[in-house]
Amino acid sequence: xxxxxxxxxxxxxxRSRGGKLNAADRENLLKPYLPDPAELASSSSSSSxxxxxxxxxxxxxxxxxxxxxxxxxxxKSQLHHLTYAITHIVFGIVVRLLQAYHAIVDRVxxxxxxxHRTPELIRKDVRGLKRLPQHLSVILxxxxxxxxxxxxxxxxxxxxxxxxxxxxxxxSVYEKSGVLKSCIPALHEIISTKLASYFGTPSQQPxxxxxAPHHPVxxxxxxxxxxxxxxxxLLLSSTxxxxxxxxxxxxxxxxxxxxKLAPEDITPELVDAEISEITTLPxxxxxxxxASNTLKPEPDLLLVFGPFxxxxxxxxxxxxxxxxxxxxDRSHGMTGYGEAVEYxxxxxxxxxxxxxxxxxxx
Amino acid sequence: xxxxxHLSRLRKWILASPPIEYAITHLKELLVGALRQGPIPQHVxxxxxxxxxxxxxxxxxxxxxxxxxxxxxxxxxxxxxxSGVKVVTIYAFSIENFKRSKFEVDAxxxxxxxxxxxxxxxxxxxxxxxxxxxxxxxxxxxKPDVLAAVNKAVDLTSRNxxxxxxxxxxxxxxxxxxxxxxxxxxxxxxxxxxAPSPNGPARTPFSESHIVHNIRAQTLGSSKIQDTxxxxxxxxxxxxxxxxDSFLQNDPASRVYESGSSFSSSTTLxxxxxxxxxxxxxxxxxxxxxxxxxxxxxxxxxxQTLSDHMLTKGTPPLDMLVRTSGVExxxxxxxxQCHENTEIVFLDVLWPEFDLWHFLPVLLGWQRRISKSxxxxxAEGNFAxxxxxxxxxxVEKVVLRQSKVKxx
Numbered sequence: 001x002x003x004x005x006x007x008x009x010x011x012x013x014x015r016s017r018g019g020k021l022n023a024a025d026r027e028n029l030l031k032p033y034l035p036d037p038a039e040l041a042s043s044s045s046s047s048s049x050x051x052x053x054x055x056x057x058x059x060x061x062x063x064x065x066x067x068x069x070x071x072x073x074x075x076k077s078q079l080h081h082l083t084y085a086i087t088h089i090v091f092g093i094v095v096r097l098l099q100a101y102h103a104i105v106d107r108v109x110x111x112x113x114x115x116h117r118t119p120e121l122i123r124k125d126v127r128g129l130k131r132l133p134q135h136l137s138v139i140l141x142x143x144x145x146x147x148x149x150x151x152x153x154x155x156x157x158x159x160x161x162x163x164x165x166x167x168x169x170x171x172s173v174y175e176k177s178g179v180l181k182s183c184i185p186a187l188h189e190i191i192s193t194k195l196a197s198y199f200g201t202p203s204q205q206p207x208x209x210x211x212a213p214h215h216p217v218x219x220x221x222x223x224x225x226x227x228x229x230x231x232x233x234l235l236l237s238s239t240x241x242x243x244x245x246x247x248x249x250x251x252x253x254x255x256x257x258x259x260k261l262a263p264e265d266i267t268p269e270l271v272d273a274e275i276s277e278i279t280t281l282p283x284x285x286x287x288x289x290x291a292s293n294t295l296k297p298e299p300d301l302l303l304v305f306g307p308f309x310x311x312x313x314x315x316x317x318x319x320x321x322x323x324x325x326x327x328x329d330r331s332h333g334m335t336g337y338g339e340a341v342e343y344x345x346x347x348x349x350x351x352x353x354x355x356x357x358x359x360x361x362x
Numbered sequence: 363x364x365x366x367x368h369l370s371r372l373r374k375w376i377l378a379s380p381p382i383e384y385a386i387t388h389l390k391e392l393l394v395g396a397l398r399q400g401p402i403p404q405h406v407x408x409x410x411x412x413x414x415x416x417x418x419x420x421x422x423x424x425x426x427x428x429x430x431x432x433x434x435x436x437x438x439x440x441x442x443x444x445s446g447v448k449v450v451t452i453y454a455f456s457i458e459n460f461k462r463s464k465f466e467v468d469a470x471x472x473x474x475x476x477x478x479x480x481x482x483x484x485x486x487x488x489x490x491x492x493x494x495x496x497x498x499x500x501x502x503x504x505k506p507d508v509l510a511a512v513n514k515a516v517d518l519t520s521r522n523x524x525x526x527x528x529x530x531x532x533x534x535x536x537x538x539x540x541x542x543x544x545x546x547x548x549x550x551x552x553x554x555x556x557a558p559s560p561n562g563p564a565r566t567p568f569s570e571s572h573i574v575h576n577i578r579a580q581t582l583g584s585s586k587i588q589d590t591x592x593x594x595x596x597x598x599x600x601x602x603x604x605x606x607d608s609f610l611q612n613d614p615a616s617r618v619y620e621s622g623s624s625f626s627s628s629t630t631l632x633x634x635x636x637x638x639x640x641x642x643x644x645x646x647x648x649x650x651x652x653x654x655x656x657x658x659x660x661x662x663x664x665x666q667t668l669s670d671h672m673l674t675k676g677t678p679p680l681d682m683l684v685r686t687s688g689v690e691x692x693x694x695x696x697x698x699q700c701h702e703n704t705e706i707v708f709l710d711v712l713w714p715e716f717d718l719w720h721f722l723p724v725l726l727g728w729q730r731r732i733s734k735s736x737x738x739x740x741a742e743g744n745f746a747x748x749x750x751x752x753x754x755x756x757v758e759k760v761v762l763r764q765s766k767v768k769x770x
Contacts, residue, residue, distance in 0.1 A: 080395040080398065084399035087726065253546065257550060257551055271540050308705055308727075310704065313702055316701040319692060320692065320697060
């Protein structure tokens with residue numbers, strides 16, 4: 001809101017590295033843009049100390065002005081209320097129109113891009129992409145309905161199948177409550193069934209390894225000689241987030257209290273090693289050639305199936321460089337859109353990651 | 363090509379003409395005032411990304427791009443504070459950025475120094491209007507002259523009002539988390555009471571050791587009447603407490619964790635202590651005259667403890683994180699703070715171009731969502747708790763208080 005002339009003066013001043021103007025000049029330049037101190041004191045909460053309004057004597061007459069004009073203040077606040085209402089009406093309309101537009105586009109995508117449970121089609125959809133995430137992570141939400149768990153497990157199974165077909169060997173699924181961790185065997189069963197429906201005969205079926213932090217690995221390790229794809233699936237919940245870091249701190253504090261560790265020894269590398277340990281595949285007894293299959297601790301792409309991008313307790317340490325994509329992100333975080341786990345949303349995320357635009361028609 | 367350049371010049375000229383400029387200024391003020399009528403995020407973080415790319419695409423020097431970025435920052439800070447945001451956190455410089463060209467790093471440091479020292483010149487102005495400036499990060503990586511400017515500005519504004527500007531200067535989030543862990547560990551490694559001189563001012567009028575002696579005498583007396591089993595137990599407890607002093611000094615590990623088991627048998631002694639500190643999280647370690655330090659139990663470390671050791675302690679939770687320039691990563695910024703309920707927004711605009719017009723839809727969307735979740739608290743934090751259609755209608759009603767919207 002600075003006028004152009006003043007901006008030019010300021011820029012020239014910056015170029016000369018603060019040599020041209022002294023403090024008083026700058027204050028004069030700024031004066032027209034500063035809010036009225038009295039206004040500031042009244043608009044900010046009552047906690048603001050009175051010291052501030054008394055601090056200056058030079059602007060005392062300016063400070064008195066608005067107090068004498070309650071009508072003007074009243075009208076101003078009414079005007080603001082009105083503007084608030086109007087902007088939100090207009091914004092609401094625009095958002096609805098955008099939502100409608102995106103809903104139609106998404107339906108078209110859903111028709112054009114459908115997997116038909118055929119790995120070849122999915123492979124074809126990702127063939128043109130410049131890069132694929134090595135480790136894909138997904139945030140899912142448990143719905144409130146009675147069959148929410150079965151819906152969720154089916155979503156995980158679908159995602160597992162799509163990832164395997166697309167050639168992503170590492171998938172982690174975050175669900176806040178951690179309900180998935182309590183039924184790993186059942187989930188393994190469901191995913192295997194789903195994979196069978198995609199891949200057909202058992203000989204072509206990918207090997208599946210399912211595990212969660214502090215839980216044993218379920219499923220058998222891939223045969224390094226076989227050609228079939230493999231999938232490592234990690235289940236995460238909110239306890240793997242801040243809570244893990246708290247647990248680590250507890251352990252470190254204990255060690256420090258016992259004199260086993262100096263606080264100076266705590267480095268980002270140490271924390272990283274410890275945190276990563278949890279999400280990597282626990283080594284089974286007698287494993288030798290499986291080192292290549294360990295999970296990459298930091299996901300490359302995080303897909304959020306929700307109306308807006310919220311991490312919702314996702315483990316913080318690992319997402320430093322993770323790209324994020326929200327399937328409902330295109331309408332400024334409006335609700336009621338983009339929640340369903342759909343193939344077209346999954347594909348959109350992958351295309352976005354590769355820096356490509358999705359087009360109508362394969 | 364030439365015509366588009368002329369057009370843009372014409373547009374600039376029109377925008378800069380006094381009446382238009384006046385109108386735009388007032389329109390902005392009106393919008394900001396309107397924004398204040400609704401819920402406003404208390405804490406907003408910005409990743410100021412795109413200065414260099416802006417400079418490259420506009421054919422100006424990188425340093426100049428950073429200067430324009432600073433102008434954009436001033437613009438957006440004005441919008442934020444006027445609309446009621448309490449805390450703004452900006453990512454000014456990453457620890458990783460030290461790897462950039464020396465020329466650019468020096469220029470950025472120079473800019474920071476100039477800005478901060480200029481700020482210090484406006485002492486009373488800042489007092490009247492100013493926000494608190496805090497610099498978060500590894501200050502030890504800064505050069506001494508920059509550090510001096512930082513300290514001066516922070517000191518000068520430390521008494522200011524309730525608005526806060528957090529500048530993350532040489533900062534990465536992993537470093538912050540690590541530092542928080544380290545500080546917590548250090549805090550918990552401090553003995554509660556300095557062991558060798560237990561007669562500090564905080565002492566009660568009763569001597570603890572005296573009480574312990576009395577209790578012990580009682581236990582011994584009573585146990586002599588009772589069977590030999592408890593006798594041996596209590597004496598063993600006593601002896602371990604006395605004999606193991608040197609051993610405990612060397613290995614506090616066993617002290618904390620064996621004390622529980624060894625004293626659980628000598629019940630009188632243990633209960634007597636627990637009465638003194640019922641569940642204060644104090645690991646009762648030793649009964650003999652304070653030759654060994656007492657620690658706070660690590661089990662009392664919670665998420666809040668760590669949050670209080672983060673650099674952003676004392677600020678409201680992060681409501682919104684905005685990153686410009688279309689890069690959709692956090693790049694090691696506010697990992698701890700933003701992973702719960704923060705709305706993360708990636709905008710496809712370069713930071714020097716960032717203005718109210720880009721920020722407004724984000725804020726409006728946030729207001730809409732918050733109004734909805736306040737009106738329907740069950741759905742808060744839930745992406746798809748209820749059927750979207752009905753809830754949408756409700757939002758419209760509450761936010762807009764208009765029925766005509768239904769026709770949309």
